[in-house]
Ligand code: ATP
């Protein structure tokens with residue numbers, strides 16, 4: 001079982017006498033230690049899979065881990081094994097223990113746009129930047145486990161003062177809707193466990209061994225949750241790399257690495273030094289780069305892979321030219337080396353950089369997948385449908401009620417909804433409940449009331465079926481019954497309507513498959529959607545070039561990586577330059593560089609449009625920090641054929657070197 005690990009990896013996988021921390025650089029097999037340790041626990045130690053939980057940072061990482069573990073299990077079923085994100089684990093805990101925090105088990109999970117709407121309402125309206133600032137501040141407090149009554153003392157400027165004032169009303173509104181935000185998914189379990197020892201004991205008995213990947217990016221609340229679950233026994237293994245901490249802006253705290261050592265004096269710390277991912281050239285460049293940061297922990301990394309090709313640094317005139325060059329290069333490279341599209345990744349600092357790349361890839365007929373961009377689930381047409389699902393689960397979800405009842409239009413206007421809202425507000429009940437009361441009849445015409453009640457009756461009918469029948473049939477019938485397709489084609493131009501409709505059918509097809517796979521009803525399937533919507537709907541074995549933000553690329557690897565827009569102002573980002581946060585940006589660059597297995601190409605532009613005007617920009621300081629010895633800077637003006645000839649030569653050299 002553990003023969004495919006090196007000595008320190010094996011030591012980490014076998015160690016069960018107490019808490020264990022694997023602290024090591026990129027590509028050294030930290031995630032591999034976790035997957036093998038799970039298999040070891042089950043196969044060798046006879047532990048039940050249902051007593052083991054592995055926590056990853058993204059849903060994508062969770063899925064990959066599940067697959068890797070399944071391959072190692074020699075026939076043991078992993079169905080009962082928990083492999084998920086902190087948030088997904090949180091949902092499970094809160095659903096099961098909902099009563100303890102005054103929620104019903106089928107509470108709604110609100111996304112960022114729902115939250116903005118609530119804050120706009122309770123603040124009586126403000127500009128978007130202020131609303132965002134308020135949302136950000138409240139989220140920050142929740143991640144630091146700071147309750148409303150303490151937030152006021154921490155307010156440091158106008159926006160945080162406004163946020164502190166709204167925080168209690170915000171919490172009240174969420175509870176009135178029987179809803180939670182993403183931050184609650186960590187905060188509430190902590191609250192439950194701190195106040196209800198019997199609940200904590202239940203979960204400690206259930207999850208007897210915990211494994212945490214990407215530990216350096218946990219925030220205060222997540223750490224607290226881990227500590228509570230792991231209990232005094234400290235039955236956990238955490239793996240991480242302080243050089244890859246890139247979520248400080250979201251409340252993550254590398255200090256948690258130190259905290260672990262002081263909270264668990266018996267903590268076993270294991271270091272890994274061999275990198276199995278990249279060529280030495282890439283590794284040397286990464287090490288040289290990160291040496292510019294102040295060190296928390298000393299680390300060395302070496303690799304048995306050969307030297308490999310130098311890192312190419314290519315300057316382009318403009319982002320358009322850059323996108324086109326990258327697409328052309330991938331096309332030629334794939335043809336020449338008979339690779340797959342999925343062997344390539346294009347990574348960038350900000351989502352806005354994806355648009356030009358997408359266009360260029362389409363022009364070159366290159367298929368691609370994109371993650372970390374606008375989520376499939378954030379599209380308006382998908383939200384329209386998921387609001388119906390939310391309402392099926394939780395009729396107190398007023399936001400979902402309003403969106404569903406007005407989409408498609410049913411002749412129910414703003415005045416009717418306002419009257420209903422006033423009535424519901426005065427009685428502290430939901431809109432859905434208000435519609436069923438006698439008294440509401442005095443506040444609107446009988447014709448309007450009839451339309452509202454008809455809608456509620458429709459939801460009740462669907463809900464009845466959604467609890468009993470296979471998911472696919474019910475969602476299909478529901479979408480047909482509301483006339484969504486007709487409504488789309490009446491309200492959008494044809495092309496737009498076609499795209500949207502195809503997304504909707506995609507979505508219902510996906511629900512249908514999910515329902516079948518797990519043998520679940522629509523109600524059961526719908527409960528998991530909110531979580532998936534936090535990230536991306538993943539397409540399985542699709543052969544496409546991966547597009548991702550640097551943040552979303554964490555933990556992953558590809559044979560050939562392109563880092564684009566490596567310019568001052570973008571990477572490092574201007575706001576980080578202004579706020580003296582270069583080290584976090586350097587770690588981000590380090591994450592990008594260390595995703596590459598065999599080749600790394602870095603591009604930067606001479607001119608870029610920012611705030612409406614085209615400006616001259618400089619290549620990033622991080623390029624120089626990779627060390628000139630690792631770089632190759634081809635002449636942009638060299639004819640393409642010479643570039644190709646160089647590429648062929650390099651390929652030949654490589655082939656000879658390998659044989
Ligand atoms: P990151 O810091 O980027 O998350 P990591 O430390 O988690 O990296 P892994 O993703 O676990 O590293 O491993 C990197 C690559 O090296 C993977 O392809 C993995 O299969 C391979 N690898 C790790 N350890 C070994 C080993 N002992 N033998 C062979 N291959 C290994």
Ligand code: MG
Pocket residue numbers: 030031032213555
């Ligand atoms: Mg990893």
